[in-house]
Amino acid sequence: MSRIAAVATALPSHRYPQQAITDMLAPMVARDPRRQALMRRMHASSHVDTRHLVLPLEDYRDALTFGQTNDRFVEEVTALAATAVAGALEEARVRADEVDLIVFTSVTGVSAPSVDALLVPRLGMREDVKRMPMFGLGCVAGASGIARVHDYLEGHADGVALLVSVELCSLTVQRDDDSMDNLVASGLFGDGAAAVVLVGAARAAGVAGPDVVATRSRLYPGSRDVIGFRPSETGFRVILTAGVVEVIDANFAADATAFLAAQGLGVPDVGTWIAHPGGPKVLDAFQRGLGLPEGALARSWASMARVGNLSSSSVLHVLADELHADRAASGYGLLFALGPGVSAEFVLLRWPEPAEALAAA
Incomplete structure (x- = not known):
């Protein structure tokens, strides 16, 4: 078995009530007043009170290309990931150079080299650290990431592994798209990151996690x-x-x-x-x-x-x-x-x- 030694989270500094986000997005997403009214009702019934956004709310008014949005993704996601990882390593009392495997997952942007590679020199990890970026799993990837890290640690009982997840969902909201999918998503998804440190069975002594x-x-x-x-x-x-x-x-x-x-x-x-x-x-x-x-x-x-x-x-x-x-x-x-x-x-x-x-x- 593997053991979870620490979990740390990170959120962008821009935090807004749901109503403020709805008021800004509604005229951008839906031009038809009836669709705007539907969007407002759906946002209000989402059970979401507040969300953190990677950009100031007014910046979302700018129409950006995919390339421009993705550039912002790479810039912002690396910083947010580094914050979450530093918190998890500190909580687990593990040094960055003790990490043997880093798994990174996100579905809201792309990068090559992958973000995990950008984190290695920034955080002081070893140059021989194993890396496994994952893309396309979406919402399931947090659970799948723990499972795949566990699979690795089953064969490396003295190993230390790190799962990093960062999603900047706000960068995927589409202008002039009043489809039901976009109306729902624009009121539900936020931005944030998390990092999990897991250890193999041989290193589990004294670790209180599950x-x-x-x-x-x-x-x-x-x-x-x-x-x-x-x-x-x-x-x-x-x-x-x-x-x-x-x-x-x-x-x-x-x-x-x-x-x-x-x-x-x-x-x-x-x-x-x-x-x-x-x-x-x-x-x-x-x-x-x-x-x-x-x-x-x-x-x-x-x-x-x-x-x-x-x-x-x-x-x-x-x-x-x-x-x-x-x-x-x-x-x-x-x-x-x-x-x-x-x-x-x-x-x-x-x-x-x-x-x-x-x-x-």
Whole structure:
């Protein structure tokens, strides 16, 4: 098993109430007053109170090409990633030159060399550090990143690995696109970053975080047009349909319970639920499918209200909130997310009992 040693988050400094963002975007996105009114209603019902944006709100009035937007992405994403990584390394008491693997994920911009390569000299990592950039996983990548890092550490018990996620979703909002996809996305997604330090079993002594016990991936055939991005001259145009909830209703509960059953567990054995806050209907579908009690996904709802949906970073923000809570979690936890494909990732966590942690230390 691997163990999560630390999770740190970073948010851009520009923070705005939902209403201010809606007021600025509405005339840019929709020219028809009826579509503007629909957009306002959808934003108001999103359960998002505030969001952080990588640029000052007034800067979004400028019409930029894909290339210009992506230049801003590379510039801003590297700085935000460095902040999150520095916080995670400090919390884990790990030096940058001790990291053996860095996995970087984002779906809101592209860079070659990839952002992980830009971070290596900036943070003082070794020149022989292994790198694995991931693109295209979208919202599922936070959970998938933990799972893939865990796979690496299963074969490197004395290793240290780093997962970095940064999403600048605001740079993908499209002008003059009053499609339902863009109306929903423009009121839901925010900007943010997260970094996770994981260690192999041989380095877990004295680390109080949860163990990664098992993982499972699922890809649902015939769902490629349900969620994702479509590249265009003005950037990434979001694909976000009502079919997401249909996929959850048809598959999620059976897959989650089968995964738990393979570990000898059932839903009642899980005390902590770390769900990707994909939106109100998504969280409702997760809770409904598993038959969870009221409040079981409270941290996901609170994260969505505070910062919106941060794509791959969101579930990591929820995990950070759990790890930094006044009342520590115990027993088993299930972390999960969905993304383009449609794909799902399940990560079973287990917090060491106090006696185990003392013995390990």
